[in-house]
Amino acid sequence: LEGTGVELGVAEASSLPEPGLPPVSSVLPYDEMRSQDGAVRPHYAALERRISTLSPAQLAERQRTLERFFLLQGITFTVYGGESATERIIPTDLLPRIIPAHEWDRIEAGLTQRLQALNMFLADIYGEQQILMDGVVPRELVLCAPSYRREMLNLFVPHAAYANVCGSDLIRQPDGAFAVLEDNLRVPSGVSYMLANREAAKRVFPGTFRGANVRAIDRYPDMLLSTLKSMAADWRPNPQVVVLTPGVYNSAYYEHAYLARLMGVPLVEGRDLVVHENMVYMRTTTGLKRVDVIYRRVDDDFIDPLTFRRDSGLGAAGLFNAYRAGNVVICNAPGAGVADDKAVYAYVPQIISYYLGEDPILPNIETFLCREPAQLAHVLANLDKLVVKAVGASGGYGMLVGPHASRAQRDAFATALKADPENYIAQPTIQLSTAPCLVDSTIEPRHVDLRPFVLCGDRITVTPGALTRVALRRGSLVVNSSQGGGSKDTWVLAGDAKALRP
């Protein structure tokens, strides 16, 4: 989950802004469980009734059951430093977050539309570049982005599916509408936590779960496998799929192993692969075996030292040439990350209407591009109200949270902005919605976001579930696991006439 977080509102809302400045946000966040008059929303009613019958001690006992499940399964990340490396579990919250069917329908339609448009955009910018010719997206914005891979130009990608696995970060705004905060088309992680949270939640609230008519997510691994298989060349009847991991020291290693195990495919490291005459093989006990599809969980830069970073030991030399030759498929395609660039993000609504002729179903967060002089002037005039982010940076680095920054910090940032405006975007400070969480045996609201997972091969599938990330500190808006964030299970309810299976 590292480095994939929501990079908004790094400072805590409870820390006091400078005197004389407006508060971060005067609107109350949307509460997932209760409406504004304090009444419990109907889809939370059953859970609320169940919780109210449990004593704090019983709740704590269930929390321990949950944690024991994660520890026993080895769903841990390693914390280095001190005498020896210790392993910790990802903080997990007991109470599920519930999304009713009609809200999910909208999310599903919105994500499908968005990924379809983004894949068409990628096929275009690595092909004819019509959208750049038509001036819908500035040419230099795309071609100069560090994540744009010229090596991918005019390369055949099956079904034009560049991003096969997509994890978008959604937030719920104070008015209750979902909006997309960030797309993630590189190597989105967290899906194993979605599945593991569900396993755990079934153990701690079996009755409520049964009564709620929750849509199943356990088919994710086989849907992922069929998506990957659909990417293989037609003349390879039984394609060999592998998961490529950077290795056991990667913080998401558990997820790589988990997915490989549930898909029943080998989990390979770069050193297991050999490229010979543009064919990719893995070293097995019975000799070399041809590989057709690589679901890689290694960043673009590291997959092939001959094409990308020369100091990489994580990939296989010659892999990209084998890909060019059409003898292997790499998922997601290298260079797909250019479509989740922070500056390109601002153009996604236009991209959707350009290719599909539709209005976006899920809106963006309002974004100011400092490259545009008029917008830069607006940003500079309102630095105390905005969050400014560097385009290339992630994980909360290189950003300014206007309302919480000192005058000196804002002045320093203004200088940086004027010197290199193309490198920055700005967004208003936003409120994440809150959901009830168990904190020290009492139930309190905490801020949450939502990361659903979308698959795209020969067709687009939205998994009816998501990872809900939680900012476990009171008032905090940071949901990154590296900064005190946790996660909780997400129940997407089936509508009345809806099939239970995806």
Next chain:
Amino acid sequence: MMLARVADSLYWIGRYVERAEHLCRLCDVLLTATLDRTDAASQVARIALAAAGHPDPAKVADPYEAALGMTLDRDNEGSIVCSLASARENARQVRDQVTTEMWERLNLLYLRMTAPRADLAFSDGSASFLNEAIADLHLFKGAADATMSHGEGWSFLLLGVHMERAQLIGRLLEVCYVEAPKSTLTDHFALTSLLRMSCALEPYLRVYTADVQARYLLEFLLLDAEFPRSIRFCTQRIEEHLTTVSRHAEIAPHASPDRLAGRLKARLQYADMAEIEAAGAGAFLTNVLDECAAIHKALYDAFVAYPLELRLPA
């Protein structure tokens, strides 16, 4: 067909698990034997420490500290906790190939051995601490037997177990029959302790009754066909599993490890106890241990670290 790296890891899981179990037993015997302050007891302590790779005579003076170090010292690569950590680390690297049931067993044991208060648990009752560890390792093997497919991966796991077992028992016999003073071999207490260290007391008694003699003991631990910790039994399993995994590999016959394994198996199967005694047990044991090392190397060359040039498609 499985990844060479995965086969390697499964093999080492088997080896480390077996090593941890053997060390638990050595520690247990070391601690119970030294409750008596006799010469024989300190001789047993010396044997246990030497078999565990700590021939330092100074350690015999404080068996509790020595056992504690052998069990929980994370800086000592030969300790039980380090063996378990290595087994678990290997399992983590092939987490997609071991079943959840196996992983949970191994992980639970590891978490208990590395818990912050593990040393207190050890001092509270070292015997029960060690016996629980052995029981957990048995549960791990049982879970593996019951839940893992008995295919190639299983064969590599058991190859590791039996290879390690053959070498550990071989080393233990070497310490007793070659390095220790001759008086050890006539001492009843030392001999029963040796049987305890190799978990052979009850099976031995069933075959030879309570007549504990150094000669029978050597025969039992070397050549018994049915006792799972005799070297002969181990080589039979090694040969079986090697035949299974060699079936699909394209290996040149002369380089094949199953030839070496078959030869060693036959040597033990048709060995004559009188001949071994006449030539000296030491020479025979050295030869067996060398053969085991050669099988280990051939296994690597054939399945894990083979030269790519020979395997590329024409």
